[in-house]
Amino acid sequence: MSHGQEWPHGNVDLATLTGAGWRPTALREFILKVHQRCNLACDYCYVYTLADQTWSRRPQSMSRTVWQATAARIAEHVTAHALTDITVVLHGGEPTLAGEEQLSELLTDIRTAVPRSCAVHFGMQTNGVRLREPMLAVMRAFGVRIGVSLDGPPEGNDRHRRYADGRGSSADVERTLRRLSGPADRSLFAGLLCTVDPDTDPVACYEGLIAYRPEKIDFLLPHANWSVPPHHPGPLAYGSWLARIFDRWYEAPVRETSIRIFDEIINLYLGGTSRSEQVGLSPSAVIVVESDGAIEQTDALKSAYESAAATGLTVQANTFDDALAHPGVIARQIGVRALCATCRDCRIRDICGAGHYAHRYRPGTGFLNPTVYCADMIHLIDHITARVAADLRRLEVV
Amino acid sequence: MSSVPDRATGGHELPDVTEMPLAQLAMNEDTVLGNALRRYHLEALRPPENLSAFGSFAE
Ligand code: SF4
Numbered sequence: 001m002s003h004g005q006e007w008p009h010g011n012v013d014l015a016t017l018t019g020a021g022w023r024p025t026a027l028r029e030f031i032l033k034v035h036q037r038c039n040l041a042c043d044y045c046y047v048y049t050l051a052d053q054t055w056s057r058r059p060q061s062m063s064r065t066v067w068q069a070t071a072a073r074i075a076e077h078v079t080a081h082a083l084t085d086i087t088v089v090l091h092g093g094e095p096t097l098a099g100e101e102q103l104s105e106l107l108t109d110i111r112t113a114v115p116r117s118c119a120v121h122f123g124m125q126t127n128g129v130r131l132r133e134p135m136l137a138v139m140r141a142f143g144v145r146i147g148v149s150l151d152g153p154p155e156g157n158d159r160h161r162r163y164a165d166g167r168g169s170s171a172d173v174e175r176t177l178r179r180l181s182g183p184a185d186r187s188l189f190a191g192l193l194c195t196v197d198p199d200t201d202p203v204a205c206y207e208g209l210i211a212y213r214p215e216k217i218d219f220l221l222p223h224a225n226w227s228v229p230p231h232h233p234g235p236l237a238y239g240s241w242l243a244r245i246f247d248r249w250y251e252a253p254v255r256e257t258s259i260r261i262f263d264e265i266i267n268l269y270l271g272g273t274s275r276s277e278q279v280g281l282s283p284s285a286v287i288v289v290e291s292d293g294a295i296e297q298t299d300a301l302k303s304a305y306e307s308a309a310a311t312g313l314t315v316q317a318n319t320f321d322d323a324l325a326h327p328g329v330i331a332r333q334i335g336v337r338a339l340c341a342t343c344r345d346c347r348i349r350d351i352c353g354a355g356h357y358a359h360r361y362r363p364g365t366g367f368l369n370p371t372v373y374c375a376d377m378i379h380l381i382d383h384i385t386a387r388v389a390a391d392l393r394r395l396e397v398v
Numbered sequence: 399m400s401s402v403p404d405r406a407t408g409g410h411e412l413p414d415v416t417e418m419p420l421a422q423l424a425m426n427e428d429t430v431l432g433n434a435l436r437r438y439h440l441e442a443l444r445p446p447e448n449l450s451a452f453g454s455f456a457e
Contacts, residue, residue, distance in 0.1 A: 029453040089452045125452040147455035190455035218451050254428045260454055266434040273446040275454060285447035298450055391431050 003305055006366030008331035008338070017334065024324040025283040025333050026081035030074055031089045031298070033290045034062045034106065035098040039129060041164040044195060044222050061098055062291040067106045069315045070289050071113035077320040078118045086114070090124040090144070091288075091299075100135045107142040123147060123190060127161070128176040129169050136185060145190035148177060150212075152205030156197060177212045191216030191258075198237040202244040210256050218260040219245070221278070221355075223303035226362035226372050239376030243383040250387060262384060268351040269385045279377075281353040283333035287323055289315055297328045300358035308361070331367065332357055340368045351385070352377045 003009070014024075036058050038045070078086060088110055090103060098106075107122060114120050124139065128148040139146060150173055151157040158168025180189035191214045194205065209217050221238055224230040230238065246262050264276040274280025277298070288296040293315045301308040311326045323329050331338045336349070343354040354360055355371025362369045371377060 025447050028447065029449045031450060031452060087449065087453050089450070091452060123452060123455055125455070145455055147452055193451055193455075216455060218454065220451055250430045252430070255430045255433050260451075262430075263434060263437070266431075267438055267441075270434065270438045272438050272441065273448075275448050277448050277450055280448065282446050282448040284449075286450045286453060388431060388434075395431075 003308070006364065007368035008327040008366065012327045012330045012334065014325045014330060017330065022334065024330070025285055026083060027077060027287045027320050028083060028285040029087045029089065031091045031286065031288045032062065032067070032070060033092060033288065034090050034095045034103065036060055036093040036291050037097060038092060038094040038127070039097060042161045044160055058290055058292045060291070061102065064105065066291065066293040066315065068109055069293055071110045073315045073320055074110065075113040075115065078114055080321065083118050085119040085121065087121045087123060094127055095124050096126055096130055096135055100138045104138045121145070125149065125193065127169065127173065129172040131176045139188050144188065146180065146188050147190045147193055148173065148180070149193045150177070150209065151194050151197060152200050153208035156200035156205055160195070160197065181212045189214065191218065193218050193220060195220050195222055196238055196241055198232045198234060198241045202241045203248050206245045206248055214257055216258040216260055221359065221373055223300055223358055224372050225304055225359055226369060229372055236376055236379045238373055239379030242380050246384055265351055265381055265384050266388055269388055278356050279351060279353055281335040281350060283335065287320060295323050300356065303358055304361035340370060343370050348378060348381050351381050
């Protein structure tokens with residue numbers, strides 16, 4: 001079976017769904033691949049080391065023509081859906097490689113194009129190895145909130161996050177983080193993204209991260225699926241690793257930071273909705289624009305197969321509303337309708353939501369499967385909800 | 399206080415925290431749980447969609 005016949009392709013249909021009363025959710029997060037190359041060569045990177053190699057055929061840097069077309073499409077989408085706030089994330093590859101002049105022009109052009117009635121929150125996700133002045137001055141000028149990728153203390157981080165010549169990156173990232181956690185630039189520092197590695201001590205990892213006083217941390221499960229299973233063979237290796245960090249974080253007498261995946265699981269348990277693509281059933285409002293103007297789904301899908309994130313659309317020729325009609329984008333917005341029978345019947349369905357969409361892939365059935373981390377999700381969610389339920393009872397709110 | 403049935407926990411009942419007095423929610427807001435309860439209470443009106451890991455940091 002070709003990928004084009006696997007779920008959701010040929011199975012989700014906009015006309016049928018809208019006929020039944022469903023409506024797409026407007027896009028509110030635009031991830032711009034401003035520079036396709038990277039100055040690190042992390043061994044788990046979904047862009048460069050996994051199934052999809054389309055990056056190598058795209059321009060290294062986003063051109064002015066492409067970002068201006070993107071800005072016009074974003075403005076058009078904001079107007080069409082009367083949006084009052086959106087997020088634009090500078091991403092890559094490594095976005096700082098685009099250079100401060102180019103990024104300053106790009107940020108100016110986007111802010112100018114989008115109607116003033118809509119707030120534009122700018123963000124950048126960087127490896128942090130070369131974030132210095134005058135790039136920081138541009139970030140300050142546009143209020144760009146900076147997320148840095150760091151996998152805990154040096155020994156854990158440098159196992160995976162390395163330069164092409166094998167040198168670890170932690171010493172260079174540490175210089176950046178010392179600066180971002182200091183008084184002058186603290187307002188720019190949005191948080192740390194850490195990829196789970198069960199070979200690292202979880203509590204040491206967490207404590208290594210909070211040393212930089214991040215407002216938020218998110219722990220990401222490494223990209224894997226049913227044909228490329230998670231690297232670590234231990235039973236519940238990922239779920240129990242996260243549960244140990246949960247306990248350390250939850251038991252702190254004063255809350256030290258937000259850990260997004262945990263905060264979202266608790267919020268879902270209380271009856272709220274998730275803002276994380278890792279858990280829950282909320283519609284995804286995210287779209288990616290590649291350096292050549294191609295409109296794509298989130299990068300993580302590239303870990304499944306070559307071109308899994310592609311939509312065949314471009315900002316030069318298509319609107320973002322066209323993207324909302326793409327089966328892959330629809331599949332991320334229809335909640336429980338996008339789940340396989342096993343997940344639909346699962347007792348923690350509304351919290352887990354089948355996990356990260358990219359982790360559900362299996363050749364033949366496509367993305368209509370439980371996450372490959374299913375057992376880990378059950379372990380983690382049961383652990384968190386049991387602790388929260390016990391405390392709610394103790395507080396006599398139940 | 400009313401409660402909402404919770405399918406996720408296989409039938410345990412959870413509090414409907416939207417009905418809790420704010421003072422009660424704020425009681426322990428320095429803790430993870432107090433903060434979570436308060437957030438749930440305050441963010442009941444937030445848009446329901448999810449964002450990427452990168453987007454969450456830009457909010
Ligand atoms: S992935 Fe597993 S834990 Fe998650 S909803 Fe599906 S069956 Fe339940």
